[in-house]
Amino acid sequence: MAKAAPIPGLEADTLFGAAAAAAVEVRVGEVFAHSEGILDVSDIERVHAMRVATRRLRAALEVFGACFPKKEHRRVLGEVKALADALGERRDPDVAIEELEKVGRKLAKADAAGVASLVAVHRAEQARGNEVLSAALDSAAEARLADRLMALAESARAVDVEAAEDEVAS
Amino acid sequence: MKARRVKGLDCDGRLDDNARRIVKVRLDELRSFAPKALNPTEVETLHDMRIAAKRLRYVLEITSPALGSAAEEGAQAAKELQDLLGKIHDCDVMTPRVRAHVKLLRLEDAEYLRRGAQGAEDLSPRAARAAPNRMRYRGLEALHAYLSARRAVLFERFVTHWEGLEASGFAADLEARLRNSGEPTPAAPVAAGTP
Numbered sequence: 001m002a003k004a005a006p007i008p009g010l011e012a013d014t015l016f017g018a019a020a021a022a023a024v025e026v027r028v029g030e031v032f033a034h035s036e037g038i039l040d041v042s043d044i045e046r047v048h049a050m051r052v053a054t055r056r057l058r059a060a061l062e063v064f065g066a067c068f069p070k071k072e073h074r075r076v077l078g079e080v081k082a083l084a085d086a087l088g089e090r091r092d093p094d095v096a097i098e099e100l101e102k103v104g105r106k107l108a109k110a111d112a113a114g115v116a117s118l119v120a121v122h123r124a125e126q127a128r129g130n131e132v133l134s135a136a137l138d139s140a141a142e143a144r145l146a147d148r149l150m151a152l153a154e155s156a157r158a159v160d161v162e163a164a165e166d167e168v169a170s
Numbered sequence: 171m172k173a174r175r176v177k178g179l180d181c182d183g184r185l186d187d188n189a190r191r192i193v194k195v196r197l198d199e200l201r202s203f204a205p206k207a208l209n210p211t212e213v214e215t216l217h218d219m220r221i222a223a224k225r226l227r228y229v230l231e232i233t234s235p236a237l238g239s240a241a242e243e244g245a246q247a248a249k250e251l252q253d254l255l256g257k258i259h260d261c262d263v264m265t266p267r268v269r270a271h272v273k274l275l276r277l278e279d280a281e282y283l284r285r286g287a288q289g290a291e292d293l294s295p296r297a298a299r300a301a302p303n304r305m306r307y308r309g310l311e312a313l314h315a316y317l318s319a320r321r322a323v324l325f326e327r328f329v330t331h332w333e334g335l336e337a338s339g340f341a342a343d344l345e346a347r348l349r350n351s352g353e354p355t356p357a358a359p360v361a362a363g364t365p
Contacts, residue, residue, distance in 0.1 A: 010235035012186040012351070019185045023232055059228030063192060066179040096264065100313075107312055114309025118271050156181070 004056055005030055020064030021157035027057035028149045031083075035137060039130050044094040047133070051087040054080060057149075067156040076152055079145050086136030090129035093122040171218040173225055174199050189233035190348050193244075196226040197341045200248075204332060210325045213262050220255035223248045240347035247340060254328050261321035268314045275303040275310075 007026045010019055034050035037043065061068075061077050097119055104115035140146075176195045179188050203219035206212050227248035234241035279301035286300070287293045298304065 004231060007232070007235065010185065010233075012184060012236040014185045014236065015181070016179065016183055016185050016188045017181040019233075019236070020181070055224075056228065056232075059225070060232055062173065062225075063229050063232055067181040095260070096267075099260065099264070103313060103316065104309075107309060107316075110305075111309030111312045114306040114311075115313055116309075117275070117303070117306045118268065118310065118313070121271060 016064070017067045017156045020060075020067035021153045023060040023064060024057070024153035024156070025150060027053065027060045028146055028153070031057050031080075032146050038137070039134055041094075041126060041130065044091075044098065047087055047090050047094060051084065051091050054084040054087060058084060064156065068152055069155055072148070072152055072155075076145065076149055079140065079143060080149075083136050083140050083145070086129075086133045089132040090126065093126035093129055096122045097126065171221050185233065185236045186351065189229065189237055189241075190345075192229050193226070193233075193237075193241075193348060194345060196222065196229055197344065200226050200251075201336075201341055204336070208329055208332070210322070216255055216262075216328075217259055220252055220259055223252040223255060227252055236351075237348055238351040240344060240351055244344045244348075247335070251331065251335075254324065254331060258321060258324045258328060261317050261324065265314065265317045265321065268310055268317065272307065272310050272314075275306055279303050 005026050007019075007022050009022055014022075030053040031050060034046060034053055036046075038046045038050060040046065058077070058080055061073065061080065065073060065077075100115055100119050100122065104112055104119070107115065174195050176192045178191060200219065200222040203215050203222060206215045207219045209215075227245050230237070230241045230245035230248060234245060282302055283293065283297050283300070286297060
């Protein structure tokens with residue numbers, strides 16, 4: 001699993017709003033950096049990496065939720081959650097297949113057929129999961145989710161710009 | 171599981187002050203599952219506790235540049251707990267699936283044999299030799315036994331791990347260390363005679 005990218009400029013005394021903007025910007029970049037070749041079931045690490053990145057993005061949106069305009073925050077959080085759910089539809093069978101195949105290799109030879117029959121069930125789920133994921137990626141692209149997340153991040157920075165201006169004026 | 175709301179966050183305030191507030195709520199949330207989660211039949215509670223560990227881990231990870239090594243270590247501890255609970259959850263998800271799959275294979279076999287016996291007054295036990303899934307049950311039963319045993323082993327490990335964390339006062343320790351993080355380092359004492 002890829003380690004989370006560091007968020008530049010975060011210090012103890014960084015304003016919470018500025019930290020919100022920086023964190024969301026970095027996490028958005030990580031999510032969409034993993035989308036290439038994601039429907040290829042021969043490399044399940046791609047879905048895993050994008051799912052983890054999506055979780056981290058959701059965490060950033062939740063941790064810093066107070067710094068974003070409520071309505072748009074709720075909307076994009078819902079869309080990120082939908083994308084995460086779609087990634088889960090693929091990832092869950094990926095994990096099950098990997099685990100069952102691992103266990104199957106360790107069981108007695110005569111036991112392999114039973115485990116293989118359960119693997120086949122999960123392969124069918126994996127194919128369905130890929131369809132769900134493909135549709136979710138199309139939907140995110142159509143809704144310009146990445147751009148809207150970046151705009152949301154920027155709006156958190158604007159809050160502390162105002163605060164800084166107030167401070168200068170006082 | 172919906173996350174507990176964190177009150178009093180201030181976007182114009184310092185990152186470390188806000189982060190401490192969030193960590194406190196997430197720590198309390200995690201610990202609130204403990205008495206119930208120590209019962210192995212509390213599948214949902216164990217799942218919720220895993221989500222709570224994940225939330226704590228992510229807030230510590232994201233704020234560790236501001237909160238320092240205490241946050242990094244806290245995130246690692248939360249990750250270990252999350253991983254352990256995740257393995258238990260995987261068993262809890264897979265075990266009923268194995269049961270459901272076996273049930274489906276039995277139904278398929280019974281239906282196959284019934285169709286083959288159309289018009290007969292009774293069915294010979296020899297017919298079972300032709301059941302299409304007959305070679306599959308054994309492996310699935312072995313898998314089911316393995317998953318049940320693995321779940322029990324992991325659960326015991328979880329109880330020991332959690333009790334160890336609580337006995338060490340990890341939550342109070344983490345909060346105390348976070349309280350002291352992010353504060354300006356006191357200036358070094360000036361030696362006599364230094365201009």
